[in-house]
Amino acid sequence: MISLSDIPARPSAWITPPMIALALLLLAAPDLLPAIGLYQYLGIEIAIWIGFALGFNLLFGYTGLHSFGHGAYLGIGAYAFGLFQHHVAVSLWGGLLAAVLAAGIAGALVGAFLSHRRGIYYALLTIGFGQIFWFLAMKLHRVTGGEDGLLGIPRPPLTLGPWQVSLTDNRALFYFAAALLMIVVVLCWRLANSPFGRVLQAIRQNETRARFVGYEVWRFKWAVFTLSTMIAGLAGSLLAMAQQSAYPDVMSLHQSGLIVMMVLVGGGLVSFWGPVLGVVFYFVARDVLGGLTETWLLWYGLIFMAMVMLRPEGLAGMLHDLLRRSRPRQPSAAPAPATEAV
Amino acid sequence: MALFEARNIHKRFGSRVVLENISLAFEEGQISGIMGPNGAGKSTCFHVLTGQHKPDRGEVLFDGQRISGLPPQRIARMGVSRSFQLMNLFDDTVVIENVMLALPAFRERRLKAMSAVFSDTALIDRALVVLDQVGLAVRAWDAAASLSYGDRRALEIAVALAAEPRILFLDEPTSGLGAEATRRLALLVRRLRERYTIVMIEHDMRFLFELADRISVIHWGQVIAEGTPAQLGDNKWVRRSALAEATHA
Numbered sequence: 001m002i003s004l005s006d007i008p009a010r011p012s013a014w015i016t017p018p019m020i021a022l023a024l025l026l027l028a029a030p031d032l033l034p035a036i037g038l039y040q041y042l043g044i045e046i047a048i049w050i051g052f053a054l055g056f057n058l059l060f061g062y063t064g065l066h067s068f069g070h071g072a073y074l075g076i077g078a079y080a081f082g083l084f085q086h087h088v089a090v091s092l093w094g095g096l097l098a099a100v101l102a103a104g105i106a107g108a109l110v111g112a113f114l115s116h117r118r119g120i121y122y123a124l125l126t127i128g129f130g131q132i133f134w135f136l137a138m139k140l141h142r143v144t145g146g147e148d149g150l151l152g153i154p155r156p157p158l159t160l161g162p163w164q165v166s167l168t169d170n171r172a173l174f175y176f177a178a179a180l181l182m183i184v185v186v187l188c189w190r191l192a193n194s195p196f197g198r199v200l201q202a203i204r205q206n207e208t209r210a211r212f213v214g215y216e217v218w219r220f221k222w223a224v225f226t227l228s229t230m231i232a233g234l235a236g237s238l239l240a241m242a243q244q245s246a247y248p249d250v251m252s253l254h255q256s257g258l259i260v261m262m263v264l265v266g267g268g269l270v271s272f273w274g275p276v277l278g279v280v281f282y283f284v285a286r287d288v289l290g291g292l293t294e295t296w297l298l299w300y301g302l303i304f305m306a307m308v309m310l311r312p313e314g315l316a317g318m319l320h321d322l323l324r325r326s327r328p329r330q331p332s333a334a335p336a337p338a339t340e341a342v
Numbered sequence: 343m344a345l346f347e348a349r350n351i352h353k354r355f356g357s358r359v360v361l362e363n364i365s366l367a368f369e370e371g372q373i374s375g376i377m378g379p380n381g382a383g384k385s386t387c388f389h390v391l392t393g394q395h396k397p398d399r400g401e402v403l404f405d406g407q408r409i410s411g412l413p414p415q416r417i418a419r420m421g422v423s424r425s426f427q428l429m430n431l432f433d434d435t436v437v438i439e440n441v442m443l444a445l446p447a448f449r450e451r452r453l454k455a456m457s458a459v460f461s462d463t464a465l466i467d468r469a470l471v472v473l474d475q476v477g478l479a480v481r482a483w484d485a486a487a488s489l490s491y492g493d494r495r496a497l498e499i500a501v502a503l504a505a506e507p508r509i510l511f512l513d514e515p516t517s518g519l520g521a522e523a524t525r526r527l528a529l530l531v532r533r534l535r536e537r538y539t540i541v542m543i544e545h546d547m548r549f550l551f552e553l554a555d556r557i558s559v560i561h562w563g564q565v566i567a568e569g570t571p572a573q574l575g576d577n578k579w580v581r582r583s584a585l586a587e588a589t590h591a
Contacts, residue, residue, distance in 0.1 A: 005435040011460035190458070195451040198459050202443050205432040212392075212430075213444040213505060214418040215452065 002270050002313070002320045004061055004192075005201045011193055018273055019185060026178040030171045038287055040170045041242070046283050047177040048238045049262070051184045053275035055231025056259055061268040061275075062192060063224050064204030065114075066123045068256055069130020073103040073229040075137060075251035077236020079144055082153040082246045092156040092167070096237050103233025104226055106133065111225035115218040118207065130256050137248035149247040153240050167241065177238050184231060192272060200224055258282070265307050267314025274316040281315060343406065345370040345539055346391075346422075346509050351400035353383075353390055360386045361397070362563040368509065373531070373540045375554035377547065377580075383563040384543045385427070388513055391541075392424045393417040404509070419449075423507030425498040427514040427543075431486050438482040440497060441469040444504035469504065476500045476530060492523035496530070503534070510534070512542035516549050524549060547580075 008016070025032075029043040052074055059065050080102035081095040088094065110129045114122055137144045144150055158165045158176055167173045191197045202210045203217055211217050240246045249255060263269075266278020282300070289296035311318060344367035353361040360383045368374040378384050389395045391402055393414035402410040409417050432440050442448050442465055451457070451465075459465065473479040476496040481489065489497060495515060502510055515531070516524045524546065531553055534540060544550040550557060551571040559567040559580060567577045574580050 003434050005439075007436065007439075007460050012458040187456075190456045193459060194455045194457055195448060195459055196453060196455040198439065198443065199452055201434070202432050205434045206430055209426075209430045209432065209501070210443075211413070211415045212418055212424060212426075213501065214415050214446075214449055216415055 002317060004270055004272065005198075005205070008193055014186060014190065016189065019182070019189070022185065022276065023182055026181070029178070030174055038284075040174065042283060042287060043174045044170060044177055044238075044242045046279060047174065047181045048235050048242065049259075049279045049283070050276050051177075051181045051238075052232055052235035053259060053263055053266075053268070053279050054184055054188045055228045055235070057263050057268040057272075057275045058188060058191065058197075058200070058231075059224050059228040060260070060263055062197065062204065063200040063221065065221060065225065066260075067126040067225070067228075068123055068253070068260060069126040069128070069133075070228070070232060070259055071253075071256035072130040072133035072251045073107055073232035074236040074239065074255075075246065075248065076106050076133060076229075077103045077233030078240035078243075078246035078250065079137065079150060079236075080233065081237035081240040082150045083143070085154055085156065086150075086152075090154055090156045092158055095156065095240075096234065099233045099237030099240075100230050101233075103236060104230040107226045107229025107232075108222070111222040111229075114225060115221040127253065127256075130251065131253065134248055134251040134253070137251055144246070144248065147248065149245050150240075151245045153244050153246065155241045155244065173238075173241060177242075180234065180238065184234070188231075189272060196220075196223075261304050264312075265304055265314055267316025267318075270313045271316035271320070274314055277315040277319070344368055345405060346541070347403040348387075348391060349401050349403070351387070351390055351397045351402070353386055353395060353397050360563055361390065364400075364560070364563070364565055366391075366558055366565065368539065368541050369556075370539050371535075372555040373535050373542070373553050375550040375557040376541070376543045376560060377545075377550055377557060378560035382560045384560050385513070387560060388424070388511060388543055392422060392511055418505060421506070421508035422511070423502040423505040423509070424511040425502045425513055425515065427517055429494050429498050431494065431497060431501070433487045435486060436483050437478060437486050437489065437497060438466065438469050438473065440486055441472050441500050441504045442466070444501045445469060445472075446506055472500050472504045475503060475534070477526075492519055492526070495519060495523070495527065499530070499534075503538075507538065509539045509541065512540065514543050514545055516544065516546045528553060551575075 026047065030040050033040055033043050056070050059067055077099035080099040084095045084098040114125050117125060138146055155167045155173060158167055165172060167176055199210065199215055199220055203220055207217055239250070262278035262282045263275045264278070265281060266276065267274030268278065285300050286296065289299055293299070307314060346368040348364060348366045351361050351364040364387060376384055376387065386395065390397050393409065393412060397410050401408050404420060404422060409420065409422070432443065442459070445465060445468055447468060448465055470479050470482060473482055476499055478493060478496055478500060481493065486497065499512065499515065515527055519527060528549060531540065542550070554571060556568070556570055557574055558565050559574065559577065561579065566579060567574060
């Protein structure tokens with residue numbers, strides 16, 4: 001069995017082998033995807049959703065707070081990026097900052113209402129707030145374009161000092177998204193094994209005890225919710241650039257459920273890497289199954305149900321079992337931290 | 343003046359009066375016991391003293407400061423630590439992390455979001471010292487969920503100790519333990535008395551009478567008797583339940 005709270009083999013490492021594997025895959029992706037019959041744009045989508053999913057899992061998996069309205073913050077990030085380009089300035093960094101701030105402020109406000117709640121009440125409130133934001137995006141036609149979406153969002157060039165790169169090409173945008181994703185990966189990994197992250201996990205394991213050993217539990221719940229909405233906002237800004245538009249549909253209840261499904265299928269409840277596997281699985285299933293049948297979502301739904309019933313540890317749990325079986329047991333030389341996260 | 347005091351505590355749930363005018367005082371450096379039959383209000387009393395419930399009337403004072411009405415995390419940070427009767431551990435992780443999380447040194451680092459917990463040798467060493475006090479240092483890196491019932495009870499106490507409390511509340515520490523584990527627990531509590539002020543609720547009268555300096559008997563939500571074990575030996579109610587326990591055993 002593996003658990004999210006297993007202690008990493010080398011706890012102080014900033015870079016771990018799975019991270020290097022992910023980075024190599026990302027480097028190869030623009031050539032790899034067409035080679036296996038897929039297309040480059042898919043890589044951008046996957047990179048964006050992995051970042052979103054990792055931030056979401058700090059809340060969902062690590063802290064055990066079940067948000068079913070997280071799509072809202074992805075959407076807020078996308079709109080904020082687009083509105084910034086339209087009304088303030090065509091600027092990449094300005095747009096990213098605006099997206100992270102807008103989603104973070106919305107998250108901080110919502111988090112203030114949520115953080116004294118537990119269980120079903122928490123979940124219901126996240127749905128309620130998610131619906132409010134979705135409704136606003138639909139109805140504030142003059143600002144968001146309503147159901148038609150906010151169109152004509154540019155892809156501003158990447159400027160670093162004197163150095164400037166155009167992101168209009170999908171390959172360039174992909175590498176930019178992948179670079180930001182790697183930063184999110186490293187930050188989330190460090191956070192999960194930091195004192196702050198371990199308190200979050202303690203809250204998941206036993207909120208009452210966490211209070212009785214002296215933690216202001218609601219502040220931690222607030223902080224992790226806000227952080228996950230900021231990461232969602234960052235992902236949203238990349239989404240706006242990828243689509244060159246922003247639509248309310250990512251904020252709907254349906255799309256908010258999607259991220260939960262991806263994280264669960266991937267094994268976000270037992271492994272840091274679960275959300276990554278889940279996102280990749282979803283998009284590959286969408287394109288491969290979707291190429292075979294129009295009812296692919298039905299099949300994906302059935303896979304999801306089978307997974308929840310039979311393998312609640314998800315893909316990460318299955319992969320862990322597989323690796324452990326194929327690798328002969330090492331003589332236990334190391335005394336202390338014994339468990340190793342996938 | 344007593345280190346910890348409860349004055350005229352009243353607590354009711356709906357129309358049911360659970361505590362009626364309870365006053366208790368616990369002296370520094372002593373082991374104080376609370377006993378009474380099932381449903382007498384002992385556990386509620388404990389919850390009120392440690393902050394899980396607010397009293398409807400009356401006040402709780404710790405070191406001269408009023409703590410009733412404060413949230414449990416504030417009371418815990420002031421140096422009031424408690425164990426739970428139904429064990430309340432962090433079960434997804436290893437034994438040592440249960441203790442580490444409760445260390446004041448860990449709490450000071452709680453906002454550090456980028457440093458690695460498990461390469462902080464100062465924290466680990468400190469936690470090992472605490473685990474050693476309850477005899478669990480050798481199990482430090484085992485999964486908390488893999489401990490036996492008696493060891494989980496010891497870990498409960500270790501978590502409470504890790505907070506470096508000035509007063510330690512133990513909620514039915516022998517509940518569910520066999521004779522051997524109870525005997526080991528008695529040794530542990532005796533060792534702890536040198537360093538901590540201890541208050542415990544206990545069902546096992548022999549255990550309590552052997553260890554406590556003073557005992558309060560709670561029945562029908564009131565304190566019906568108070569004194570040293572020797573004084574209480576003559577109490578009618580205590581004799582009756584001691585007799586009942588002896589015939590049960």
